[in-house]
Amino acid sequence: MTDKPKLSMLTLGGTIAMTAASAQGAVVPKLDAADLLATLPELEIDLVTHDFRQLPSPDIGFTDLAALAEKIEQEIADGATGIVVTQGTDTIEESSYFLDRTIGGDVPIVMTGAMRHPQQAGPDGPANLSAAMVVAADPQARGLGTVVVMSDEVHAARYVRKSHSTSTGAFTSPNAAPIGHIVEQELVLLSRPRPYEPLPRSPRLTETSIGMVHAALGDDGDWLRPFAEHTDGLVIAGFGGGHVPSRLVPLLAELAEAKPVVLASRTSSGPVLTRTYGYPGSEQDLLSRGLINAGFLDPFKARVLLHVLVSAGADRAEITRIFHDSGEISVS
Numbered sequence: 001m002t003d004k005p006k007l008s009m010l011t012l013g014g015t016i017a018m019t020a021a022s023a024q025g026a027v028v029p030k031l032d033a034a035d036l037l038a039t040l041p042e043l044e045i046d047l048v049t050h051d052f053r054q055l056p057s058p059d060i061g062f063t064d065l066a067a068l069a070e071k072i073e074q075e076i077a078d079g080a081t082g083i084v085v086t087q088g089t090d091t092i093e094e095s096s097y098f099l100d101r102t103i104g105g106d107v108p109i110v111m112t113g114a115m116r117h118p119q120q121a122g123p124d125g126p127a128n129l130s131a132a133m134v135v136a137a138d139p140q141a142r143g144l145g146t147v148v149v150m151s152d153e154v155h156a157a158r159y160v161r162k163s164h165s166t167s168t169g170a171f172t173s174p175n176a177a178p179i180g181h182i183v184e185q186e187l188v189l190l191s192r193p194r195p196y197e198p199l200p201r202s203p204r205l206t207e208t209s210i211g212m213v214h215a216a217l218g219d220d221g222d223w224l225r226p227f228a229e230h231t232d233g234l235v236i237a238g239f240g241g242g243h244v245p246s247r248l249v250p251l252l253a254e255l256a257e258a259k260p261v262v263l264a265s266r267t268s269s270g271p272v273l274t275r276t277y278g279y280p281g282s283e284q285d286l287l288s289r290g291l292i293n294a295g296f297l298d299p300f301k302a303r304v305l306l307h308v309l310v311s312a313g314a315d316r317a318e319i320t321r322i323f324h325d326s327g328e329i330s331v332s
């Protein structure tokens with residue numbers, strides 16, 4: 001018998017696993033779990049590893065995420081008490097939210113990556129991986145759902161954003177704060193996100209297409225109709241509290257009759273309003289024409305949630321209810 005934590009580590013590639021492909025020095029994903037673990041001191045855990053994908057994270061798709069979620073569920077069924085996932089940081093805010101919304105149970109799923117590749121001075125990958133192991137192994141992490149650990153901070157998947165393209169402190173939770181820190185190799189937990197009921201993952205995940213459109217000054221939106229035709233749903237990242245140029249309103253109203261159209265804020269920080277502005281193209285105008293309010297969910301997380309719901313065949317009432325619940329994002 002051993003009471004050591006039983007962790008399962010899955011690698012997907014990303015900068016944490018990159019190394020130079022040529023003499024010019026540009027890096028590509030190449031390193032496997034054994035290479036990553038070789039950079040850490042000996043660990044007091046039972047660890048199994050799976051080299052799951054070897055991708056730059058812009059190439060991760062819903063097919064990969066569905067397979068990853070299944071593999072994680074299998075590892076949990078086989079007795080894992082914590083899961084660590086390494087991947088590229090570019091899309092970790094989306095993949096972590098996907099796992100958070102579709103995997104149930106108490107076993108923590110801890111994602112991490114690196115902003116500096118292993119051949120740069122001061123690579124952050126080993127420290128981030130070590131911190132992720134600390135969190136995944138800590139009994140306090142049970143019930144946290146999926147979290148992202150970077151720079152000795154623990155961010156809930158529902159809040160986390162990559163807010164800087166190069167800084168090792170790139171990860172923030174704009175609508176909240178880190179829910180914990182790693183201090184002297186221990187987890188200091190500050191708050192616990194409210195748990196979610198897991199949403200179903202449909203086989204149609206891979207064939208569903210959700211478009212995302214950012215409002216931009218002076219945009220006439222003439223390109224929007226043909227673009228929207230190829231989608232099963234849309235996320236509109238409006239200005240500020242959820243606004244678009246007035247000339248887009250008739251088309252958005254028409255689209256919202258045909259398919260779910262979710263209204264988020266392109267600021268990715270703060271909520272969509274409900275009852276402040278009344279001009280054409282304002283939040284009130286758009287919501288009254290059938291757009292669905294994303295609340296505090298930023299456009300990227302709103303798109304992941306809409307993708308999961310539409311692929312599962314959720315109707316408008318169900319989509320509206322789940323967005324209403326998810327957009328409030330309360331912490332207990």
Ligand SMILES: NC(=O)C[C@H](N)C(=O)O
Nearest residue numbers: 014015056057088089090
């Ligand atoms: N820091 C990183 O991991 C960025 C990289 N382009 C990726 O997401 O795969």
